Amino acid sequence: MIKEKLFSDHVSDEWLIHIKNDERVGVQKLLEQFEKRQLKKQELKKAFYEMMQYENKLKSQGVQLIAGIDEVGRGPIAGPVVAAAVILPEDFYLPGLTDSKKLSEQKRESFLDVITDQAIAVGLGIVSPTEIDLMNIHQASLEAMKRAVHELLIQPEHLLIDAMKLPDLNYPQTSIIKGDAKSISIAAASVVAKVTRDRMMKDIASDYPGYGFEKHMGYGTREHIEALKTLGSTPYHRKSFAPVNQFV
Structure with missing residues (x-):
């Protein structure tokens, strides 16, 4: 019951004072988790308004x-x-x-x-x-x-x-x-x-399996370069970019 209430958005100051006086170890651990979550919320709120x-x-x-x-x-x-x-x-x-x-x-x-x-x-x-x-x-x-x-x-x-x-x-x-x-x-x-863009790259991966587009999203990873060597380029490769231009 205490856990559910602490994880809800309806926590009164009076109830929190009551919980802080509860000496049970389990209750104090839950209270510590609650306070960490509240601190994180405040940090995110502050960061949001700074970005405004x-x-x-x-x-x-x-x-x-x-x-x-x-x-x-x-x-x-x-x-x-x-x-x-x-x-x-x-x-x-x-x-x-x-x-x-x-x-x-x-x-x-x-x-x-x-x-x-x-x-x-x-x-x-x-x-x-x-x-x-x-x-x-x-x-x-x-x-x-x-x-x-x-x-x-x-x-x-x-x-x-x-x-x-x-x-x-x-x-x-x-x-x-x-x-x-x-x-x-x-x-x-x-x-x-x-x-x-990530969704587009996953769609391309289903049309051109073997390149790993769904993982590297088109970046020149080692896996991607090896696939270019063995499979060649696709219509979605940038032909003016190295090392694609070596495998066109």
């Missing part, structure tokens, strides 16, 4: 529709570049949201559901491996971000972008180094882009 600093500054200036933008897939030797643009509502709250690379796959998936359910607008931009070979990876990343913004059904008033600027878009914008760990809007875009 850019959004809050813009909102204090009257800007409401803020789009966070991020891309994934610059480093792999196979697969697309995927970008996302996300406009979050005023009351959005998702403690623990941060750079998608720091989150487990399970956490990213659960966060994606919350983000897509609550967001004012979400846009995706995808640039294929063939396009990457034609325009180079830097231009492909910019293009993916621009496509993501164009896919938004609601026009943003300001863009928060992870480490880049989009010169061809006529929106006020702020480039933030390591923005996916400093802006909650960019972090949300990071999760959307990462989960979307």
